[in-house]
Amino acid sequence: MTQEQTKKLDHQQIMDQAYKKWTDKSWDLSDFINVLDRVEREAVVLGKLNQQVENGGFMQWIDNGYCDAHYYIIQFLLKTVSTRYEKVLKALDLADQAYKNKHSDKILDRLDDEFYHLEPLEQMNEYLQSIQ
DSSP states (O other): OOHHHHHTOOHHHHHHHHHTTOOOTTOOHHHHHTTSOHHHHHHHHHHHHHHHHHHHHHHHHHHTTHHHHHHHHHHHHHHHSOTTOHHHHHHHHHHHHHHHTTTOHHHHHHHHHHHHHHOOHHHHHHHHHHTO
16 A cells, blocks of 8 residues: 555555455464554554454453554554654553553453543544554
């Protein structure tokens, strides 16, 4: 995907385009994420974080394998996303805390509540537009 094509796509459209690249059925989440360009990779990581947590909490994000497959990218994003995108950074920080406390239902429940009140999706879209 060229940068020019990407600029016209919103968050979900970038994710849809990225998932079309998952052509090898033997790939796991880590294999898939490694074939994506930067914008696609970040859209998938942020999108899946939002979708999984909104649907079933951090436990769903962990149980479905996104926690481990996306952790190194979350660490990268925590260091590179501008402080202008405060909600994105907070969502990533909550994901980092969930990863570190994935065996504590009590902590995960608290993190779920924080994430639900955060509503980061709009700012995730703004961030993705800024890197295209």
